[in-house]
Amino acid sequence: MNRIKINLDKRLSESHEICIGYDFQDRMGLLIAKDHPANRYVIVTDSNVSQLYGRTFLEKLKELGLPVELLEFPAGEGSKTMETVLGLTARLLEMGADRHSMLIALGGGVVGDLTGFVASIYMRSVPFIQIPTTLMAQVDSSIGGKTAVNLPQGKNLLGTFYQPKRIFTDLKFLETLSDEEYLNGLAEIVKYGLIDEPGFFEQLEREVRALRARSLEILEPVIERSCRIKKGVVEIDEQESGFRRILNFGHTLGHALEAASKFTLPHGKAVALGMTAASRISACCGFLPPEERERIEALIRDLGLPVRIPSDVAGPEVLGRLAMDKKKEGNELPFILLKKIGIPFMSKDVGLSLPEKILEEMAA
Ligand SMILES: NC(=O)c1ccc[n+]([C@@H]2O[C@H](COP(=O)([O-])OP(=O)(O)OC[C@H]3O[C@@H](n4cnc5c(N)ncnc54)[C@H](O)[C@@H]3O)[C@@H](O)[C@H]2O)c1
Ligand SMILES: [Zn+2]
16 A cells, blocks of 8 residues: 655645555554544445445445445435435434544545535535545546536535545455546546646556556556645645636536536546547647647557547537637637647637637547
């Protein structure tokens, strides 16, 4: 098990660490008992993860003599709502959870975002621990303290910045992950390869085969490096005043594509297309050298992610979504572009006609 320290500004949040390794659930229990005393522990999880890991983890904590209970809700993005928050809150009150209780988010990004949100507001906040079980949650959503639920009007519209006490990242969980969920996480890893040291991008290029085969030997260092990149960004700009926005690389167009497909396009594929488009825009504006743009597309394609927009996603619908985003930002649409692989920057002068042209080029 390795440890990655996340150093945060004391005035905002407490520093904490990511414990990362393979198959160390017993050790997690011991560390929770030793380092995070509480009058009650509540594991919050979704219906899938509960079946796979929730019940056994509950038993492990019980064997250590900890007072622990488990709450579950139906798996899926559809549960990331205020109804689920209110349902969980009612159950917490029923069991007598108070400010000295500890929530444990065991699951993917939906569980993490929701549990973090409840922890940040229940009785004016209770501590929580993240145990991410998807690749996406391990390299992205469990780190950085953004919590949220969706509203009918849009995704992540209610939320807080609230840091966990600790993050336990066990690669063993990934063995039961579907290919689609695995690809969702890989897309975020490619994003880190593009916004940080070019050496990481080169490592991903070299290890395409092993990554596709989910080889642990390569996944371990790749996940650890991804966590280090995200934590580095969060340390500089915890509450997203500016710099943290580089993590949105590929996401402006990605979100528009996701919405235009009525969410039939999974997040990872949408982000892969968004990164392809952002690279093409960067090259068209004369920033990114054409050969680097080609390498980026080759990596995305070789990992099994798309670089062509499916025919059932309509270009005008995507542009409409982008224009809506633009209104939200006070008539500017900030795009994260690349000067080179590893050197992202924010541009507000992209407009809509260049993305329109690029979307046409990328239509399958
Ligand atoms: N807070 C942040 O900074 C941040 C960053 C990125 C994404 N997010 C949020 O994260 C969410 C997406 O996260 P996600 O992709 O993990 O989705 P998810 O939590 O819905 O998990 C995907 C699916 O995998 C299942 N699952 C989880 N772990 C498993 C395992 N080990 N084996 C088999 N199945 C497993 C889940 O039950 C679910 O059906 C979105 O709501 C997004 O907004 C938040
Ligand atoms: Zn993403």
